[in-house]
Amino acid sequence: MSTNWASATAIALLLSLSTSAAHAEEVTAWRLFISDHADPKVTVIDAVNGGKLDTFQIKGPASLHRSESGRTVFAVQGSAGVVTGIASGISFEDHGEHGDIDVEAPKLADVEIAGEKPSHFVEHDGDFAVFFDGEGVARIISEKAVLEGKSDFREVKTDAPQHGVAVAYGSHVLLSEPHREKPDELPVGIRVADKAGMQVGGIHACPDLHGEASSGNILAFACAIGLLVVTQGDGTPAIRHLPYADSLSDGKTTTLIGGRGLQYLLGNYGADKVVLIDPTLESDAFRLISLPTRRVHFAVDPVRAKFAYVFTEDGQLHQLDVVKGEIANSLKLTDPYSMDGHWSDPRPRVAVAGDRIVVTDPLQGVLHLVDATSFEKTGDIAVEGKPFNIVSVGGSGQTHEGE
Amino acid sequence: MSRTLKLAALVGVITSLPITLSVAAAENLKVVASFSIIADFARNVGGDRVDIIALVGPNGDAHVYEPKPADAAAVGSADVVLVNGLQFEGFLQRLVEASATKAPIVELTKGGEVLRNTEEEHHHDHDNAAKGEEGHAAEAEEGHEEPHHHHGESDPHAWQSVHNAEVYVKNIANAFCAADAAGCDTYRANAESYGEQIEALEEEIKAAVAEIPEGKRTIITSHDAFGYFEHEYGIKFLAPEGISTESEASAADVAALIKQIRQDKASAIFVENVTNPRLIEQIASETGLKVGGELYSDALSGENGPAATYIEMMRHNITTIKGAILAS
Structure with a gap:
């Protein structure tokens, strides 16, 4: 490990004056959860000091998802047919004028959701929906149940196995509609089901449905014909079609992520472009941004709302200014990772942990650390194996002695 | 619910960032107003010397507004940004940060009569909100709560008093004068004329x-x-x-x-x-x-x-x- 810890976000133990009898300490804690490309394990790294906290053995190589609260991390093991919940060990409680942080050891949450080919994992308002492609079934569970170690999930079925998606949307569920004639192809629309599982309204057309994201109070699905934009309607979800602009070149979005702090969506659009989307607009909603080479992965910065990051196959990390719609900075981090070959070959992934951007480098077995403010590389953390998918959890809060 | 509202007279002047900009007389002043009511005040004071963008438009709810990149761009290129203050615009801090604006951010409730929000004294939040680094910014980071805010000690809806509306108008005139000295006489005259109209309005309400x-x-x-x-x-x-x-x-x-x-x-x-x-x-x-x-x-x-x-x-x-x- 070679890390410039002087520039890192150090644990801040600032004794503060408190109006309460108990002394309050300001504590910062960040954890990185990293899955391996080949081995069934999740490694947990303390992002503040770079040390390894734990390694959890799971059943298959996993893609990782963190809950919005940060209390839970999910390892979706498609080949092993199971989703494993992990308690991150970091939780927050809001007291209005300040927030308390509680830091414990991370641990497996004793919750597994099994089924054939788990794929898309979507959280909405504290409910997680995992879609099992091999069954065409979504299993929905609350974060509360996961943290209590209870596998209390409910099932919502679609008409056929498919590479689908489901979103628990309040008292409704949004479900992908399978392609009837060619079930191996992508879904063709979205169906709204009520609490009893009954269909509400017609099917909302969304051919080649793949990709979903939320930003603020808006949820969107990506389709061949544009987006389906979902907002809270009067009792039922309101869904409208936002077609791609005529000015865009031929293409479609198949991966979406949602802005934090600013409301926007960022999607892929062709191999060497990304598209910034304002889903509230009727026209001029899309801004296409060309990249120097083909795109590997992209992520939004949840703290510095004006930035997102795109990693490209030439080994560069790009800082994307979402306000100006242009690349503001680029930084060479790794050897080239060609996008030729299988889509799931080991390639870098990006996460943001407080003031740091963390990029996995699976073929070198390291995490690259980049200061999010200066956009300069500050260090590396070695990780055994091929560190691949990554999520970060953490923040700052107060702890109170004697309470 | 019924709450005791205590009057707290806050003495203040226009709050602004240290940098104020002067614009050439030939160019209209570029003004961003946080919501529609402030935009209307600004229109009455600025007349045809100002171009106004309202972030939260008619029938929009500023309490839950989600700012867009285009809003950050508008704030970034504004000469003056007019806001209510009193934590009404929970989105303001992250929007201003994203915009990197150098325009003065003018809180129009400064100098007005402000009522305390006694609700806040008893308020404990209902969700397990993450409080990440640097307050609101890292709330967003933890993503759970779409970055939201807590209303502060004061009730922000000060415009519902016509007397306070007069303070808003005076503050707008001062802000416009600071940014566009050549138009100051016009702004002051407009503010006075509009002030008379809203004084008459207050009499109507009382009657x-x-x-x-x-x-x-x-x-x-x-x-x-x-x-x-x-x-x-x-x-x-x-x-x-x-x-x-x-x-x-x-x-x-x-x-x-x-x-x-x-x-x-x-x-x-x-x-x-x-x-x-x-x-x-x-x-x-x-x-x-x-x-x-x-x-x-x-x-x-x-x-x-x-x-x-x-x-x-x-x-x-x-x-x-x-x-x-x-x-x-």
């Missing part, structure tokens, strides 16, 4: 309230947006939701309100233009009150609506309130 029997001056709205109207003009407002529309009223809140409505013998109930009418309709149904119309609380109506300007909004509200009470 209308005087026609309402004292025993019938308790009414219901969706959220606590009318504390200043109550303080200034003597109409008592009860509401299921608090100062912000961010959090929904609990079943216990609604039950307590219904009990209070019966105790206080509320005369009328109203929906608001920025909130879902369903809860009010439910309360109306349970209490036997008839919905007396729509009040404009935190936003103007569209151009063709009954409250397209501040003056029209206040006139529409008191006319609607008076009409419903007298018909009850």
Whole structure:
């Protein structure tokens, strides 16, 4: 490990004056959860000091998802047919004028959701929906149940196995509609089901449905014909079609992520472009941004709302200014990772942990650390194996002695 | 719910960032207003010397507004940014950070009479909100709560007092003068003329309230947006939701309100233009009150609506309130 810890976000133990009898300490804690490309394990790294906290053995190589609260991390093991919940060990409680942080050891949450080919994992308002492609079934569970170690999930079925998606949307569920004639192809629309599982309204057309994201109070699905934009309607979800602009070149979005702090969506659009989307607009909603080479992965910065990051196959990390719609900075981090070959070959992934951007480098077995403010590389953390998918959890809060 | 509002006179002047910009007289002043009511004030003061963008438009709810990259771009290129302050615009900090603007951010409630929000003193948040690094910014980071804010010690809906509206207008004139000295005489003249109009409006409101029997001056709205109207003009407002529309009223809140409505013998109930009418309709149904119309609380109506300007909004509200009470 070679890390410039002087520039890192150090644990801040600032004794503060408190109006309460108990002394309050300001504590910062960040954890990185990293899955391996080949081995069934999740490694947990303390992002503040770079040390390894734990390694959890799971059943298959996993893609990782963190809950919005940060209390839970999910390892979706498609080949092993199971989703494993992990308690991150970091939780927050809001007291209005300040927030308390509680830091414990991370641990497996004793919750597994099994089924054939788990794929898309979507959280909405504290409910997680995992879609099992091999069954065409979504299993929905609350974060509360996961943290209590209870596998209390409910099932919502679609008409056929498919590479689908489901979103628990309040008292409704949004479900992908399978392609009837060619079930191996992508879904063709979205169906709204009520609490009893009954269909509400017609099917909302969304051919080649793949990709979903939320930003603020808006949820969107990506389709061949544009987006389906979902907002809270009067009792039922309101869904409208936002077609791609005529000015865009031929293409479609198949991966979406949602802005934090600013409301926007960022999607892929062709191999060497990304598209910034304002889903509230009727026209001029899309801004296409060309990249120097083909795109590997992209992520939004949840703290510095004006930035997102795109990693490209030439080994560069790009800082994307979402306000100006242009690349503001680029930084060479790794050897080239060609996008030729299988889509799931080991390639870098990006996460943001407080003031740091963390990029996995699976073929070198390291995490690259980049200061999010200066956009300069500050260090590396070695990780055994091929560190691949990554999520970060953490923040700052107060702890109170004697309470 | 009914809350004791204590008057706190805050003495202050326009708050601005250290850098103020002067623009060439030939160019219009580029003004961003955080919401529609402020945009209307700015239009009256600035006339044809200013170009105004309102971030939260007609019938929009600033409490829950999600700023867009285009908003950050507008703020970034503005000469003056006009905001309410008192933590009304929960999105403001992250928007200003994202915009990297050098324009003065002018809080128009500075120097006005500000009511304390006693709700906040008893308020403990209902969710397990993450409080990440650097306050609001890292709330966003933890993503859970779409970065939201806590309303502070003060009730932000100060424009519901016409007296305070005059303070807003004076502050806008001062801000425009600082940014565009060549137009200052025009701004001051416009502000004075408009000030006279809203002074006359206040007399209209007082006269209308005087026609309402004292025993019938308790009414219901969706959220606590009318504390200043109550303080200034003597109409008592009860509401299921608090100062912000961010959090929904609990079943216990609604039950307590219904009990209070019966105790206080509320005369009328109203929906608001920025909130879902369903809860009010439910309360109306349970209490036997008839919905007396729509009040404009935190936003103007569209151009063709009954409250397209501040003056029209206040006139529409008191006319609607008076009409419903007298018909009850």
